[in-house]
Amino acid sequence: MVExxxxxxxxxxxxxxxxxxxxxxxTSDAMEILDSLPRNMKVSVVAIAGPYRSGKSFLANRLxxxxxxxxxxxxxxxxxxxxWIWNKPVQVSENHxxxxxxxxxxxxxxxxxxxxxxxxxxxxLLSSLFIYNQMGPITENSLEDLSLISNLTNHxxxxxxxxxxxxxxxxxxxxxxxxxxDFYHDLEGQSPKKYLEDCLQPTSGLxxxxxxxxxxxxxxxxxxxxxECFTMIRPVSDESKLAHxxxxxxxxxxxxxxxxxxxxxxxxxxxxxxxxxxxxxxNASMVLSLALEYTEAINSKxxxxxxxxxDRVVQAETAKITDDMYDHFCNQINESLSEExxxxxxxxxxxILRKLVRSTRYQVQKQLGQILNLEEILxxxxxFDERINEIVKAKLKQNYSxxxxxxxxxxxxxxxxxxxxxxxxxxxxxxxxSIFIHEYIRKWIALGKEYKELGKCTxxxxxxxxxxxxxPEGRSLFIQRELIDFDQNYVxxxxxxxxxxxxxxxxxxxxIQLHQNHHALTIFQTVIDQINDMMNxxxxxxxxxxxxxQANEKKLSQKKKQNDQLIDLQRVQNDDIxxxxxxxxxxxxxxxxxxxxxxxxxDSLKQVxxxxxxxxxxxxxxxxxxxxxxxxxxxxxxxxxxxxxxxxLGKVQDLxxxxxxxxxxxQNEIKKLEEDVEELKNKMKNKENNPFxxxxxxxxxxxxxxxxxxxxxxVSQDDSKKHKMRLFQLQKQLNDIEYQSNQxxxxxxxxxxxxxxAKKDKLEQDLELRIIESDQERQKIYQLQDKKQIYEQQIEIxxxxxxxxxxxxKVLTNKFGQAFRSQQLKQKKLDxxxxxxxxxxxxxxxxxxxxxxxxIENKQKQEDKEIILMLLPQVLKYLKGKQNxxxxxxxxxxxxxxxxxxxxxxxxxKIPFK
Numbered sequence: 001m002v003e004x005x006x007x008x009x010x011x012x013x014x015x016x017x018x019x020x021x022x023x024x025x026x027t028s029d030a031m032e033i034l035d036s037l038p039r040n041m042k043v044s045v046v047a048i049a050g051p052y053r054s055g056k057s058f059l060a061n062r063l064x065x066x067x068x069x070x071x072x073x074x075x076x077x078x079x080x081x082x083x084w085i086w087n088k089p090v091q092v093s094e095n096h097x098x099x100x101x102x103x104x105x106x107x108x109x110x111x112x113x114x115x116x117x118x119x120x121x122x123x124x125l126l127s128s129l130f131i132y133n134q135m136g137p138i139t140e141n142s143l144e145d146l147s148l149i150s151n152l153t154n155h156x157x158x159x160x161x162x163x164x165x166x167x168x169x170x171x172x173x174x175x176x177x178x179x180x181x182d183f184y185h186d187l188e189g190q191s192p193k194k195y196l197e198d199c200l201q202p203t204s205g206l207x208x209x210x211x212x213x214x215x216x217x218x219x220x221x222x223x224x225x226x227x228e229c230f231t232m233i234r235p236v237s238d239e240s241k242l243a244h245x246x247x248x249x250x251x252x253x254x255x256x257x258x259x260x261x262x263x264x265x266x267x268x269x270x271x272x273x274x275x276x277x278x279x280x281x282x283n284a285s286m287v288l289s290l291a292l293e294y295t296e297a298i299n300s301k302x303x304x305x306x307x308x309x310x311d312r313v314v315q316a317e318t319a320k321i322t323d324d325m326y327d328h329f330c331n332q333i334n335e336s337l338s339e340e341x342x343x344x345x346x347x348x349x350x351x352i353l354r355k356l357v358r359s360t361r362y363q364v365q366k367q368l369g370q371i372l373n374l375e376e377i378l379x380x381x382x383x384f385d386e387r388i389n390e391i392v393k394a395k396l397k398q399n400y401s402x403x404x405x406x407x408x409x410x411x412x413x414x415x416x417x418x419x420x421x422x423x424x425x426x427x428x429x430x431x432x433x434s435i436f437i438h439e440y441i442r443k444w445i446a447l448g449k450e451y452k453e454l455g456k457c458t459x460x461x462x463x464x465x466x467x468x469x470x471x472p473e474g475r476s477l478f479i480q481r482e483l484i485d486f487d488q489n490y491v492x493x494x495x496x497x498x499x500x501x502x503x504x505x506x507x508x509x510x511x512i513q514l515h516q517n518h519h520a521l522t523i524f525q526t527v528i529d530q531i532n533d534m535m536n537x538x539x540x541x542x543x544x545x546x547x548x549x550q551a552n553e554k555k556l557s558q559k560k561k562q563n564d565q566l567i568d569l570q571r572v573q574n575d576d577i578x579x580x581x582x583x584x585x586x587x588x589x590x591x592x593x594x595x596x597x598x599x600x601x602x603d604s605l606k607q608v609x610x611x612x613x614x615x616x617x618x619x620x621x622x623x624x625x626x627x628x629x630x631x632x633x634x635x636x637x638x639x640x641x642x643x644x645x646x647x648x649l650g651k652v653q654d655l656x657x658x659x660x661x662x663x664x665x666x667q668n669e670i671k672k673l674e675e676d677v678e679e680l681k682n683k684m685k686n687k688e689n690n691p692f693x694x695x696x697x698x699x700x701x702x703x704x705x706x707x708x709x710x711x712x713x714x715v716s717q718d719d720s721k722k723h724k725m726r727l728f729q730l731q732k733q734l735n736d737i738e739y740q741s742n743q744x745x746x747x748x749x750x751x752x753x754x755x756x757x758a759k760k761d762k763l764e765q766d767l768e769l770r771i772i773e774s775d776q777e778r779q780k781i782y783q784l785q786d787k788k789q790i791y792e793q794q795i796e797i798x799x800x801x802x803x804x805x806x807x808x809x810k811v812l813t814n815k816f817g818q819a820f821r822s823q824q825l826k827q828k829k830l831d832x833x834x835x836x837x838x839x840x841x842x843x844x845x846x847x848x849x850x851x852x853x854x855x856i857e858n859k860q861k862q863e864d865k866e867i868i869l870m871l872l873p874q875v876l877k878y879l880k881g882k883q884n885x886x887x888x889x890x891x892x893x894x895x896x897x898x899x900x901x902x903x904x905x906x907x908x909x910k911i912p913f914k
Contacts, residue, residue, distance in 0.1 A: 008066070009088030014101060015122060015295060016082045017115065024082075024118065024295040026288070033087050037097070037284035039321060040367055042274035043089075044098045045287060047123040047174075050133035051145055052105020055181055058245055059133055060102045062261050063268065064090065083122065089284070092272060099287065101127065106145065117148045118298055121155050125294055125304065126287060128275040129268065130174040130224075135181050138199040140209075143216045150212075150219040157305045172277065172306055176224035179264065183231040196229035228267070232260045277310045281370040285320065289313040314371050321367045322384050329360045329388055337395050343403035353392060357561075360388070414447045878911060886911070 014030045017023070037043075046063065048056045064086060081104055089097035103123050106116045124130055134142055178196055187195050200221050202214040220227070235245055235253045250258065275282040282290070293309040336352050337344065344352070364384055368377050874884040886906075890899060906912075 009064075009086055011084045011102065012087050013081075014083045014085035015291065022115065023299045024122070026291050026295055029087070030085055031288060033085075034099075034284045034288040037089060039283050039285055039317075039324070040095060041089075041283055042096045042281050042370070043284050043287055044092065044096065044129065044272045045101060045127045045174075045275050046098060046129045046131065046268065046272070047083075047101040047103060047127035048131045048133060049103045049120060049123050050106060050131075050179075051135070055135075055245075056105065056131075056133045057102055059131065059179065059261075059264075060086075060100055061246065062265055063100055065265075083119065092269070096274060097284070098272060099284065106148075113148070117151065117155060120148055121152065121304070122291070122294055122298075124152070124173055125156065125306065126275075126291060127174045128273055129177065129271075131177045131179060131268075133179045133181065137180060137183060137185050138178070138196065140213055143213050146220065147212070147216055149223065150215045152219070152223065155303060157303050170223060170225040173223050173225075175226040175228070175271070175273070176220070177268070178227070178229045180229065180231045182234045184233060187231075192229035192231050193227070195231075196227060200227075226271075228271075230260065230264045230267075232264070233257050278307060280310065280314060280372075283317070283370075286313050286317050286371070289316055317371055318368065318380060322364065322380060322387075325360055325364045325367075326384070326387055328363075329356065330391060332356050332360070333391060333395060337399065339398060339402070342399050343406050344399055349396075349399055353395075357388065357392075361385070414450060417447065875911060 012029045012033070013027045016025050016027055018025065048060050050056050083104070084102045086100045089099055092098050101123065103119055106120065132146070134145070136142070180192075190198070200217045202217055203210055205211075233254060233256055234242070235257045236242055236248070237254075241248060241252075245253070275287065277290075290309060290313055293312060294304045297304040297309075333353070333356055336356060337349065361381060361384070365377055365381060368380055372380065874886045877884040878886065890902065
């Protein structure tokens with residue numbers, strides 16, 4: 001084969017045949033190419049077959065719109081071996097491609113009939129358009145070349161159990177294009193298609209050859225529903241150029257030939273339909289799987305079963321589609337929700353995940369919609385959802401873990417930026433600088449703002465709440481520890497100071513002061529515990545609200561997911577219903593047209609046959625009547641001849657009897673005279689001188705005279721003899737005439753008998769032929785009546801189907817209306833759910849704001865606690881009667897609730913603060 005450049009493509013072996021074993025094998029190159037084509041592309045397969053050296057490859061190249069590609073040979077050997085395929089599909093539309101197959105020539109000297117029929121069978125099963133190319137017009141010999149069509153039932157099964165009919169083959173077989181090359185016959189105004197249909201009409205005759213040819217004609221019309229015919233003249237006049245047509249420029253070919261080829265290519269591309277088996281659109285991968293199934297069945301000497309093969313192919317293709325989409329989903333989710341980019345917020349995570357799941361599920365349903373029904377699509381989609389849920393759960397856990405580590409790490413890092421005001425406080429410093437306290441508060445406020453900006457993740461606020469719950473307890477313990485250390489240092493320092501300043505002070509006064517200090521610490525500890533309890537209650541309430549919000553959000557998400565699935569399935573179902581309705585209407589319309597045309601053909605055929613029968617009967621009656629008139633005329637002539645012969649015979653017999661009597665009398669007299677003469681001669685021998693002799697002589701004289709007289713009489717008798725001779729001659733003539741008449745009569749009778757027998761035989765033969773033809777016509781009429789009944793039954797069935805379809809359409813319309821109303825309700829509910837989601841989102845935002853405010857308040861409370869702790873030395877100073885700054889510290893407190901509680905506490909213990 002000739003290889004073209006890679007951008008144009010080249011022909012490669014698709015199915016090769018092992019020379020020794022005769023096994024069919026799909027080549028690895030073809031498998032690689034077909035498996036690499038997109039699965040969302042519908043495929044049309046065009047196969048070209050025909051006798052070897054008939055120019056199939058030229059047609060294949062013209063379908064590719066080029067002169068070279070598939071090899072065109074110039075010898076008597078077949079160029080194409082097995083089945084070849086063009087390695088680059090022809091783009092028909094956005095989601096539709098064409099694969100082109102060129103097959104090995106039939107009836108090649110290098111191949112057996114068994115190989116031919118296997119190649120022919122594979123071409124038919126794999127193609128959606130089958131082109132049969134031959135040289136010259138359709139003849140008995142060309143029909144003989146297609147005799148393998150009538151044997152297809154021995155090599156193809158469509159189902160294992162039920163009996164197959166011609167309609168099964170028409171359902172699964174491709175369109176049939178018959179191309180007639182080097183065609184110069186005058187069609188007399190007929191179209192090529194009409195010429196084809198006329199050639200496929202059965203011919204009369206009962207010979208085995210006629211029956212065989214009629215079986216081939218019947219097989220073609222029965223197996224191929226769509227038939228077309230194209231005629232093409234010889235491309236060039238020069239015989240030397242004919243063998244190298246591929247090397248000639250397109251402009252060098254005859255203009256009429258170019259027009260015919262262009263018309264053929266245009267019609268092929270116009271009527272090209274995707275390959276469909278059992279209502280399932282095939283893609284390139286499925287064509288490859290079918291080829292593998294068929295070749296395996298052929299190699300194992302089994303009959304390929306189409307439906308079994310397509311079921312296995314559909315199962316394998318379904319697994320491929322779901323596996324590929326699963327891998328695609330994994331790649332997409334790993335790319336969009338990669339670990340490097342984690343953590344994501346809940347909103348971002350759900351948005352990305354929802355988009356990926358919707359697009360992937362839509363692609364799965366779209367691709368499965370070409371090969372599965374709605375129920376099977378729902379089942380496979382549910383299985384697919386279960387598979388991807390595992391990935392989603394893993395990603396959720398991964399994002400949660402990343403969010404937790406990120407948020408806790410960020411909080412730990414931010415907490416380190418805020419120092420404890422008591423940590424580095426000198427032991428001999430009894431006062432805290434208010435500027436330092438304000439700076440400490442400002443750092444906590446900045447920490448909250450920075451965490452809000454930087455800590456965006458799934459569990460941002462959960463980590464914050466958890467840390468805030470833990471922080472006050474730990475920090476309060478730390479503060480208490482620092483405060484106790486501070487108090488002990490302060491007490492020890494004060495005691496030493498008192499011992500140095502006032503050695504006269506008694507130990508009782510010191511114990512009273514220590515008791516007062518302990519009492520003040522107890523009071524502040526109570527305040528701190530109340531503040532912590534209040535904060536914990538608020539945080540618990542917020543955590544409960546957050547959990548409820550998350551649960552509601554999860555339910556709403558599930559409902560929305562279900563609604564999305566229902567919407568998608570409803571959309572797919574509506575598309576399927578629309579397509580089914582359209583296909584059913586098209587089938588009903590086509591069936592109506594076909595039934596109408598069949599009925600018209602039946603009526604016209606019946607009228608023609610009735611007219612022919614009447615004409616034949618009228619001609620036969622006229623011929624029989626003419627023969628009867630001829631027989632009657634001959635019989636009357638024979639009777640007249642018999643009567644004339646009998647009359648002549650009677651006259652001749654009477655005349656003969658009279659002449660016989662006269663002759664007998666004369667003979668008697670002559671006899672007596674001769675006796676007398678003899679007696680006298682005897683007497684006179686010795687008596688010559690006897691007187692009596694003289695007397696005798698006288699007597700003899702008298703006798704002589706008498707003899708003379710007798711001679712006269714004899715003369716008269718001679719006249720009588722003449723008459724007798726005349727009579728004899730007349731009798732002889734009469735006998736001759738009678739004999740001749742008899743001979744003529746016999747001859748005429750024999751001739752008439754022979755003619756009558758011949759005519760009778762001919763009439764009997766004609767009658768037998770007419771009877772046979774009449775029987776055949778009667779059988780055909782019966783068959784046509786049966787077909788008419790079948791068609792009427794089919795019409796009734798179709799009518800019932802139409803009614804059922806109309807009812808189903810009404811039901812579907814009602815269901816569609818209900819579904820539409822349900823969809824509206826669902827949409828309304830969805831809007832409500834979306835509103836709820838929005839309200840929950842707003843509520844969540846409010847909760848988050850409240851959490852933030854509470855966190856700020858907690859910080860403020862913490863600051864206030866620290867302020868209260870810082871107030872403790874001032875209170876101790878008050879208790880000791882020293883100068884204090886309680887009023888200034890109270891003015892610094894921002895939380896009015898804490899401030900009021902402290903004021904109430906001061907009022908209870910009668911501590912002045914104004």
